[in-house]
Amino acid sequence: MFKIALKYGILIVVFIFLWVSLEYLAGVHTDYIQYHPVATLLSLVIPLVFLYYAMRESQKKYEGHFNYIESFKVGVMVTFIVAILSPLGQWLFHTLVFPGFFDSMRAYSEAQMLSEGVDAEVARRDAAGDFNLASYLMRTFLGALVAGVVMSALLALFVRDKELPKGG
Secondary structure, eight states, X not given: OHHHHHHHHXXXXXXXXXXXXXXXXXXXXXXXXXXXXXXXXXXXXXXXXXXXXXXXXXHHHOSSOOOHHHHHHHHHHHHHHHHHHHHHHHHHIIIIIOTTHHHHHHXXXXXXXXXXXXXXXXXXXHHHHHSSHHHHHHHHHHHHHHHHHHHHHHXXXXXXXXXXXXXX
Protein backbone atom coordinates (compact mmCIF):
# COMPACT_ATOMS: atom_id res chain seq x y z
CA MET A 1 0.00 0.00 0.00
CA PHE A 2 2.88 2.39 0.71
CA LYS A 3 4.10 2.27 -2.90
CA ILE A 4 0.63 3.19 -4.11
CA ALA A 5 0.38 6.00 -1.55
CA LEU A 6 3.80 7.32 -2.54
CA LYS A 7 2.92 7.24 -6.24
CA TYR A 8 -0.34 9.13 -5.77
CA GLY A 9 1.12 11.53 -3.19
CA ILE A 10 3.81 12.56 -5.65
CA LEU A 11 1.27 12.85 -8.46
CA ILE A 12 -0.90 15.15 -6.35
CA VAL A 13 2.04 17.43 -5.51
CA VAL A 14 3.17 17.56 -9.16
CA PHE A 15 -0.32 18.32 -10.44
CA ILE A 16 -0.92 20.98 -7.78
CA PHE A 17 2.40 22.59 -8.78
CA LEU A 18 1.26 22.54 -12.42
CA TRP A 19 -2.13 23.97 -11.43
CA VAL A 20 -0.56 26.86 -9.49
CA SER A 21 1.79 27.51 -12.41
CA LEU A 22 -1.19 27.58 -14.80
CA GLU A 23 -2.96 30.00 -12.43
CA TYR A 24 0.07 32.26 -12.76
CA LEU A 25 0.19 31.94 -16.56
CA ALA A 26 -3.54 32.71 -16.75
CA GLY A 27 -3.01 35.89 -14.71
CA VAL A 28 -4.85 34.70 -11.59
CA HIS A 29 -1.94 35.94 -9.44
CA THR A 30 -1.78 39.34 -11.14
CA ASP A 31 -4.39 40.65 -13.58
CA TYR A 32 -7.30 38.50 -12.36
CA ILE A 33 -6.25 38.25 -8.72
CA GLN A 34 -9.85 38.60 -7.52
CA TYR A 35 -10.43 35.05 -8.85
CA HIS A 36 -7.55 33.53 -6.87
CA PRO A 37 -9.76 32.12 -4.07
CA VAL A 38 -12.03 30.43 -6.63
CA ALA A 39 -9.07 28.97 -8.55
CA THR A 40 -7.61 27.68 -5.29
CA LEU A 41 -10.93 26.08 -4.36
CA LEU A 42 -11.14 24.41 -7.78
CA SER A 43 -7.67 22.95 -7.27
CA LEU A 44 -9.13 20.71 -4.55
CA VAL A 45 -10.46 18.50 -7.33
CA ILE A 46 -6.89 17.29 -7.97
CA PRO A 47 -6.31 15.56 -4.62
CA LEU A 48 -9.91 14.34 -4.57
CA VAL A 49 -9.50 12.51 -7.88
CA PHE A 50 -6.06 11.11 -7.09
CA LEU A 51 -7.12 9.97 -3.60
CA TYR A 52 -10.01 8.11 -5.18
CA TYR A 53 -7.71 6.37 -7.65
CA ALA A 54 -5.22 5.51 -4.89
CA MET A 55 -8.00 3.87 -2.90
CA ARG A 56 -9.29 1.99 -5.92
CA GLU A 57 -5.83 0.75 -6.87
CA SER A 58 -5.24 -0.37 -3.28
CA GLN A 59 -8.60 -2.11 -3.26
CA LYS A 60 -7.57 -4.12 -6.35
CA LYS A 61 -4.31 -5.22 -4.73
CA TYR A 62 -5.66 -5.80 -1.24
CA GLU A 63 -6.03 -9.42 -0.20
CA GLY A 64 -9.33 -9.89 1.58
CA HIS A 65 -12.05 -7.49 2.64
CA PHE A 66 -11.39 -3.82 1.78
CA ASN A 67 -13.43 -2.06 4.42
CA TYR A 68 -13.78 1.59 5.40
CA ILE A 69 -10.71 1.53 7.67
CA GLU A 70 -8.44 0.05 4.97
CA SER A 71 -9.65 2.61 2.46
CA PHE A 72 -9.24 5.45 4.95
CA LYS A 73 -5.69 4.27 5.80
CA VAL A 74 -4.68 4.53 2.15
CA GLY A 75 -6.06 8.08 1.99
CA VAL A 76 -4.24 9.08 5.17
CA MET A 77 -0.95 7.65 3.88
CA VAL A 78 -1.33 9.64 0.65
CA THR A 79 -2.26 12.69 2.75
CA PHE A 80 0.91 12.49 4.86
CA ILE A 81 3.07 12.21 1.76
CA VAL A 82 1.32 15.22 0.21
CA ALA A 83 1.62 17.22 3.45
CA ILE A 84 5.36 16.54 3.61
CA LEU A 85 6.04 17.28 -0.09
CA SER A 86 3.63 20.18 -0.69
CA PRO A 87 5.75 22.84 1.02
CA LEU A 88 8.59 21.94 -1.35
CA GLY A 89 6.30 22.48 -4.34
CA GLN A 90 5.14 25.81 -2.93
CA TRP A 91 8.70 26.89 -2.21
CA LEU A 92 9.75 26.03 -5.78
CA PHE A 93 6.83 27.99 -7.19
CA HIS A 94 7.41 31.07 -5.03
CA THR A 95 11.17 31.17 -5.56
CA LEU A 96 11.53 30.02 -9.18
CA VAL A 97 8.26 30.53 -11.07
CA PHE A 98 6.79 33.71 -9.55
CA PRO A 99 8.87 35.37 -6.83
CA GLY A 100 6.52 38.39 -6.96
CA PHE A 101 3.52 36.37 -5.77
CA PHE A 102 3.54 37.71 -2.21
CA ASP A 103 4.04 41.33 -3.29
CA SER A 104 1.08 40.98 -5.63
CA MET A 105 -1.13 39.35 -3.00
CA ARG A 106 -0.15 41.85 -0.29
CA ALA A 107 -0.94 44.79 -2.57
CA TYR A 108 -4.34 43.33 -3.48
CA SER A 109 -5.14 42.47 0.14
CA GLU A 110 -4.16 45.94 1.35
CA ALA A 111 -6.29 47.58 -1.33
CA GLN A 112 -9.28 45.41 -0.36
CA MET A 113 -8.90 46.24 3.33
CA LEU A 114 -8.47 49.97 2.61
CA SER A 115 -11.65 49.94 0.52
CA GLU A 116 -13.42 48.46 3.55
CA GLY A 117 -12.20 51.32 5.74
CA VAL A 118 -9.39 49.51 7.56
CA ASP A 119 -6.55 51.71 8.79
CA ALA A 120 -3.60 51.76 6.34
CA GLU A 121 -1.06 50.56 8.92
CA VAL A 122 -3.34 47.73 10.05
CA ALA A 123 -3.99 46.73 6.42
CA ARG A 124 -0.26 46.68 5.67
CA ARG A 125 0.54 44.66 8.80
CA ASP A 126 -2.27 42.14 8.25
CA ALA A 127 -1.39 41.65 4.57
CA ALA A 128 2.29 41.17 5.43
CA GLY A 129 1.34 38.62 8.08
CA ASP A 130 -0.93 36.67 5.75
CA PHE A 131 1.15 36.74 2.57
CA ASN A 132 4.70 35.60 3.19
CA LEU A 133 6.60 32.42 2.42
CA ALA A 134 6.72 31.06 5.98
CA SER A 135 2.97 31.54 6.39
CA TYR A 136 2.20 29.88 3.06
CA LEU A 137 4.48 26.91 3.73
CA MET A 138 2.78 26.30 7.07
CA ARG A 139 -0.69 26.72 5.55
CA THR A 140 0.22 24.34 2.75
CA PHE A 141 1.33 21.68 5.23
CA LEU A 142 -1.65 22.07 7.57
CA GLY A 143 -4.14 22.52 4.73
CA ALA A 144 -2.95 19.33 3.06
CA LEU A 145 -3.33 17.43 6.34
CA VAL A 146 -6.81 18.70 7.15
CA ALA A 147 -8.20 18.56 3.61
CA GLY A 148 -6.60 15.17 2.96
CA VAL A 149 -7.99 13.56 6.10
CA VAL A 150 -11.48 14.96 5.45
CA MET A 151 -11.41 13.89 1.79
CA SER A 152 -10.08 10.45 2.78
CA ALA A 153 -12.85 10.00 5.33
CA LEU A 154 -15.53 10.90 2.78
CA LEU A 155 -14.06 8.97 -0.14
CA ALA A 156 -13.58 5.87 1.99
CA LEU A 157 -17.36 5.73 2.31
CA PHE A 158 -17.64 5.29 -1.45
CA VAL A 159 -14.72 2.93 -2.02
CA ARG A 160 -15.24 0.51 0.88
CA ASP A 161 -16.77 -2.91 0.38
CA LYS A 162 -17.57 -2.34 -3.26
CA GLU A 163 -17.28 -5.06 -5.80
CA LEU A 164 -14.86 -4.18 -8.56
CA PRO A 165 -16.21 -4.40 -12.10
CA LYS A 166 -14.90 -7.32 -14.11
CA GLY A 167 -11.74 -6.46 -16.05
CA GLY A 168 -11.01 -3.26 -14.14
